[in-house]
Amino acid sequence: MISQKWQKQIRLLQQKKHRQELGAFLVEGGKSVLELLKADFTIQALFLTDTFYKENQKLLDEQPFSFELVEESELEKVGTLQSNNAALAIAKTKENRPLRVEGSEFALILDDIRDPGNLGTIIRIADWYGIKKVICSETCVDVYNPKVISATMGSFTRVQTYYVSLQSFLEQEQTKAIYGTFLGGESIYDLTFADSGYIVIGNEANGIRPENEKFVSKKITIPRFGEAESLNAGIATAIVLDNWRRGVKP
Structure with a gap:
C-alpha cells in the first residue's frame, strides 16, 4: 500500500511549484517507467503492480533501489492517468544546463x-x-x-x-x-x-x-x-x- 507520505508527495508533484521546490517529478505508465529505469535519472520511489513486476522481473531485480508492489487501483487513485496497470515512479529533476548545437547538429x-x-x-x-x-x-x-x-x-x-x-x-x-x-x-x-x-x-x-x-x-x-x-x-x-x-x- 502507498503510504500517506508518498501519496501526499505524488499529489504535490502534480503542481509545478512543488516540483521545483522538491526537485522531483512523476513518471507514470509501463512504457515511460521502463525507459526511466534504463536512463540516468535518480529514482526516489517506485510503485509497481504484480503483473508489471513479473513481466520485467530481471530488469527490476537489477536496480540498486527497492520498490513496492501495489494494486492497480492505488496507482489510479493517486496518479494523473485514468488507467495505469503498471507502474509509477518519483524521480529527481535534472539541472537546467545550457545547450547549444555542436558540429553538424x-x-x-x-x-x-x-x-x-x-x-x-x-x-x-x-x-x-x-x-x-x-x-x-x-x-x-x-x-x-x-x-x-x-x-x-x-x-x-x-x-x-x-x-x-x-x-x-x-x-x-x-x-x-x-x-x-x-x-x-x-x-x-x-x-x-x-x-x-x-x-x-x-x-x-x-x-x-x-x-x-x-x-x-x-x-x-x-x-x-x-x-x-x-x-x-x-x-x-x-x-x-x-x-x-x-x-x-x-
Whole structure:
C-alpha cells in the first residue's frame, strides 16, 4: 500500500511549484517507467503492480533501489492517468544546463509552447528524427509536467531540454543558421538546410513572437493546399523535421 507520505508527495508533484521546490517529478505508465529505469535519472520511489513486476522481473531485480508492489487501483487513485496497470515512479529533476548545437547538429527551439500534449509530442518527434536538444522559452510549459512526460512516451530520457530567455539566446547564436516557421516563407520542399543550426517552432496560436522573429535568418513555411487555417505545433514539427532529415547525409 502507498503510504500517506508518498501519496501526499505524488499529489504535490502534480503542481509545478512543488516540483521545483522538491526537485522531483512523476513518471507514470509501463512504457515511460521502463525507459526511466534504463536512463540516468535518480529514482526516489517506485510503485509497481504484480503483473508489471513479473513481466520485467530481471530488469527490476537489477536496480540498486527497492520498490513496492501495489494494486492497480492505488496507482489510479493517486496518479494523473485514468488507467495505469503498471507502474509509477518519483524521480529527481535534472539541472537546467545550457545547450547549444555542436558540429553538424541541429536543435529545436520552442517559442511559447503552452500545451503539455504538444510539448510532449514534439519531444517524442525530436527523438524519432534524431534531435537530441530542445531549447525552450521560459514561457513554455514545464517539461516535468506529468502530461508532458506521458506524451513523450519515454523520449524525455533521450532528449535534453534547456529553458532560457530566447531573445538573449538567439542573439548569441547569430553565427548559426536559424530557421523559423511562418505562414509566409520559403517552401520547405524547395529548401536545402545548412549543415547545422536551429529550427524555431512558434506558439500554437500566435507563432514566433516578434522579439524573436528578428533573429531568424531563414523563414520557412509548410505549403498549404487546402483550407485549414493552421497546423498543430507537433504536426508542423514532424513535417519540418522529416524534410530536414531527407537532406541529411547518412
